[in-house]
Amino acid sequence: MFSKILIANRGEIACRIIRTAKKMGIATVAVYSAADRNALHVNLADEAIYIGPSPSTESYLVIDNIIQAALSTGAQAIHPGYGFLSENADFSRQCDANKLVFIGPPVAAILAMGSKSAAKNIMAKANVPLVPGYHGDNQNPAILKQSADEMGYPVLLKAAAGGGGKGMRAVYHGDEFDQALAAAKREATNSFNDDIMLVERYLQQPRHVEIQVFCDQHNNAVHLFERDCSLQRRHQKVIEEAPAPGMTPELRQRMGEAAIRAASAINYQGAGTVEFLLDSSGEFFFMEMNTRLQVEHPVTEMISGQDLVEWQLRVANGEPLPCTQAQLNIRGHAFEARIYAEDPEHDFLPSTGQLTQLRAPRETSHVRIDSGVIEGDEVSVFYDPMIAKLVVWDSDRDRALERLTDALSEYRIAGVTTNIPFLYNLASSGPFRRGDVDTGFIDEHQAEIFHRRKEDLDYAAPLAAQAILAAQNQSAQKVAEQSSEPNSPWHLMNHWRNSNSSPQQLRINIGEQQVKVTAETRQLPANIKVVRDKAGFNLFTPQGVFHCSKSQPDLGLDQNQDGSGNLNAPMNGTVVTLLVEVGAAVIKGETLLVMEAMKMEHSITAPNNGRVREFFYQPGELVDGGAELLAFEMEGS
Numbered sequence: 001m002f003s004k005i006l007i008a009n010r011g012e013i014a015c016r017i018i019r020t021a022k023k024m025g026i027a028t029v030a031v032y033s034a035a036d037r038n039a040l041h042v043n044l045a046d047e048a049i050y051i052g053p054s055p056s057t058e059s060y061l062v063i064d065n066i067i068q069a070a071l072s073t074g075a076q077a078i079h080p081g082y083g084f085l086s087e088n089a090d091f092s093r094q095c096d097a098n099k100l101v102f103i104g105p106p107v108a109a110i111l112a113m114g115s116k117s118a119a120k121n122i123m124a125k126a127n128v129p130l131v132p133g134y135h136g137d138n139q140n141p142a143i144l145k146q147s148a149d150e151m152g153y154p155v156l157l158k159a160a161a162g163g164g165g166k167g168m169r170a171v172y173h174g175d176e177f178d179q180a181l182a183a184a185k186r187e188a189t190n191s192f193n194d195d196i197m198l199v200e201r202y203l204q205q206p207r208h209v210e211i212q213v214f215c216d217q218h219n220n221a222v223h224l225f226e227r228d229c230s231l232q233r234r235h236q237k238v239i240e241e242a243p244a245p246g247m248t249p250e251l252r253q254r255m256g257e258a259a260i261r262a263a264s265a266i267n268y269q270g271a272g273t274v275e276f277l278l279d280s281s282g283e284f285f286f287m288e289m290n291t292r293l294q295v296e297h298p299v300t301e302m303i304s305g306q307d308l309v310e311w312q313l314r315v316a317n318g319e320p321l322p323c324t325q326a327q328l329n330i331r332g333h334a335f336e337a338r339i340y341a342e343d344p345e346h347d348f349l350p351s352t353g354q355l356t357q358l359r360a361p362r363e364t365s366h367v368r369i370d371s372g373v374i375e376g377d378e379v380s381v382f383y384d385p386m387i388a389k390l391v392v393w394d395s396d397r398d399r400a401l402e403r404l405t406d407a408l409s410e411y412r413i414a415g416v417t418t419n420i421p422f423l424y425n426l427a428s429s430g431p432f433r434r435g436d437v438d439t440g441f442i443d444e445h446q447a448e449i450f451h452r453r454k455e456d457l458d459y460a461a462p463l464a465a466q467a468i469l470a471a472q473n474q475s476a477q478k479v480a481e482q483s484s485e486p487n488s489p490w491h492l493m494n495h496w497r498n499s500n501s502s503p504q505q506l507r508i509n510i511g512e513q514q515v516k517v518t519a520e521t522r523q524l525p526a527n528i529k530v531v532r533d534k535a536g537f538n539l540f541t542p543q544g545v546f547h548c549s550k551s552q553p554d555l556g557l558d559q560n561q562d563g564s565g566n567l568n569a570p571m572n573g574t575v576v577t578l579l580v581e582v583g584a585a586v587i588k589g590e591t592l593l594v595m596e597a598m599k600m601e602h603s604i605t606a607p608n609n610g611r612v613r614e615f616f617y618q619p620g621e622l623v624d625g626g627a628e629l630l631a632f633e634m635e636g637s
């Protein structure tokens with residue numbers, strides 16, 4: 001086995017590969033760009049080599065610098081991860097030329113899968129089902145149109161050199177064909193400098209089901225079952241799961257065997273993924289084959305109990321596959337949600353900045369977090385703004401889905417906007433819970449996911465009102481406890497009048513909409529979680545998460561009511577976390593400490609620029625409402 005490998009990647013996948021290498025006693029070399037000088041993967045590796053300025057084109061994509069880093073450190077092999085150079089034939093060739101083992105497939109396999117039309121010709125010969133259509137070399141427009149007329153409309157024009165949805169165009173009627181073909185060719189030339197077109201039957205909202213395959217250097221090949229990756233937005237996967245909802249053992253076997261035929265047809269070695277389109281009739285068709293380990297491989301690891309990076313290292317070292325097909329089984333169900341620093345309310349624009357708070361759910365045998373950043377790191381403009389992959393497992397899909405929504409509601413991230421509310425709404429929506437997934441899901445369920453329906457507001461408004469009243473009464477209780485007449489009824493902020501609490505009129509912002517609610521103080525249901533943030537609070541419910549804020553004068557959810565920087569506990573509760581170091585300079589409004597009370601999180605923020613001189617309580621300690629939590633020294637005092 002290798003004694004030292006170099007990881008030619010960054011972020012979560014680099015950390016993940018290092019984790020397995022350490023488990024196997026293999027020394028690791030990280031490479032880093034200027035922006036990643038202090039990154040987690042650099043700190044986890046045994047050695048680290050600077051490979052260039054921050055832009056990927058000047059660092060992680062510079063083949064010579066990576067090869068040189070491996071040679072200078074005595075690494076015997078290079079793991080490319082995914083993205084970057086992982087499917088770059090030149091990189092694989094240069095590893096071979098420098099007697100460095102490329103932990104991946106042979107160059108020929110990468111080349112064979114590089115062109116859609118070449119790949120489809122290979123698959124046709126290997127008896128792998130293809131979408132009915134034309135993928136020949138004759139690109140005479142009349143031939144292409146004839147193939148469309150014969151198969152019937154709608155058809156899909158696809159650029160042979162395309163990928164990830166780029167260079168596709170649907171044609172619904174014959175009289176639009178010529179114009180659509182010309183436009184598709186222009187786009188393909190501009191994007192790929194290659195205008196070869198495929199013409200295929202257009203499958204209406206198919207599912208994306210992919211099969212994990214593994215082949216060794218001794219002609220052994222197995223599949224490790226399927227992953228359903230239909231939940232995509234603009235061809236970016238959002239939530240993946242294994243096994244696929246509604247999959248039957250018979251269909252699984254047919255797809256697995258077709259995937260193995262596909263891999264064998266190109267003398268594959270290593271980890272590969274064969275992507276299929278699965279239509280509503282249960283027919284499946286080859287889409288493309290990826291010659292790398294996929295981002296979403298952890299869901300396969302969770303249901304199969306296998307470490308796929310360990311398999312990659314063993315196969316690259318010439319060992320036989322660790323398991324036969326008969327030894328592989330599915331146990332339970334797993335989901336992966338990709339947590340990104342992006343803003344779903346603003347067209348998913350990346351949200352770069354410092355992660356002033358990053359607290360992941362506790363990892364257990366049911367919850368795995370693959371991340372490449374820690375609290376305080378920058379989410380930079382240079383790379384994919386992924387914060388982490390949240391992976392959950394349980395014995396069946398319903399239980400696994402509950403683990404996913406629970407874990408999402410426990411994530412605490414501040415400093416950047418994240419897609420967590422979007423993920424939570426997807427995972428808690430009715431159609432997703434029922435497993436009604438296909439590639440059109442997000443477009444089809446926009447209104448529900450983004451809570452634009454009246455029934456969402458009707459559901460959330462009373463719950464939001466209860467959260468506000470509960471916080472308001474807690475604050476009132478704190479004031480009462482500090483006063484000379486703690487039991488005076490005038491301290492109750494529920495407008496007490498010789499009877500039980502009377503209804504209150506509240507005006508609340510829920511998302512972009514304002515609602516009026518008449519509410520009485522009542523216990524919030526146990527499955528509702530309230531998490532405060534600077535602008536209000538998130539209401540995590542079984543029907544999704546709703547961002548709420550008060551649209552009236554202070555209703556008791558604000559800390560520092562008197563504006564003078566009240567650093568006292570707003571109510572009885574427990575200190576959850578201290579977010580700054582004693583003595584570290586902080587700016588006005590920065591969160592210093594978080595405590596939990598009444599199922600709500602309360603952030604104690606800096607009243608001014610300055611520094612904390614002393615924290616009076618440690619995480620886990622109980623505090624009484626009104627207790628002073630810390631000593632703060634204002635700047636210049």
Ligand code: MV4
Pocket residue numbers: 131156163164165166200201202203204205206207208229230232235277287288439
């Ligand atoms: C298709 C299709 C419907 N019919 N081919 C999108 C990217 C590329 N991997 C292939 N894709 C599609 N090919 C036929 N004949 C629909 C898609 C498609 C899609 C496929 C998988 C996952 C997400 C998708 C989103 C939109 C369209």
